[in-house]
Amino acid sequence: MTDSKSQPRVIIFTTPTCTYCNMAKKYFRDKGVKFKDVDVSRDAAAARDMVRRSGQQGVPVIDIGGKIIVGFDRSRIDKYLGL
Numbered sequence: 001m002t003d004s005k006s007q008p009r010v011i012i013f014t015t016p017t018c019t020y021c022n023m024a025k026k027y028f029r030d031k032g033v034k035f036k037d038v039d040v041s042r043d044a045a046a047a048r049d050m051v052r053r054s055g056q057q058g059v060p061v062i063d064i065g066g067k068i069i070v071g072f073d074r075s076r077i078d079k080y081l082g083l
Contacts, residue, residue, distance in 0.1 A: 007033060007034065007081065008064050008065025008066075008080070008081065009036075009063075009064075009065055010028065010033060010034065010035035010036065010062070010063070010064050010065075010081075011035065011036045011038060011062070011063040012024055012025060012028070012035050012036070012037055012038065012060055012061070012062045012063075013038045013040050013046065013047075013049075013050040013054075013059055013060060013061040013062075013063075014037055014038065014039055014040070014059050014060050015039065015040060015041040015059050016039065016041065017041075018059050018060060020059075020060055020071060020072040021059055021060040021072075023072050024060050024062060024072045024077075025037060027072070027074065027077070031081075031083060033081060038050070040059060053068055054068045054070055056070045058070065058071070060072060062077065064077065064080040064081060065080065067080050
């Protein structure tokens with residue numbers, strides 16, 4: 001793979017009504033960050049996975065290369081992505 005800026009895998013656990021989830025997804029799009037959006041309101045197994053990873057029921061939960069961020073914490077997102 002010749003991708004000069006290889007990016008860690010990004011998964012964001014969201015619900016459709018979550019303002020901070022939408023802000024985080026827009027932020028990733030604006031920065032050109034690829035991410036997997038998991039809607040925990042539709043997927044009970046994904047919701048359990050999110051709680052197992054984070055210990056939290058609230059969204060967003062963002063997994064960047066295995067590092068967990070609860071909420072839309074722009075400075076930690078930038079740090080984990082190397083932005």
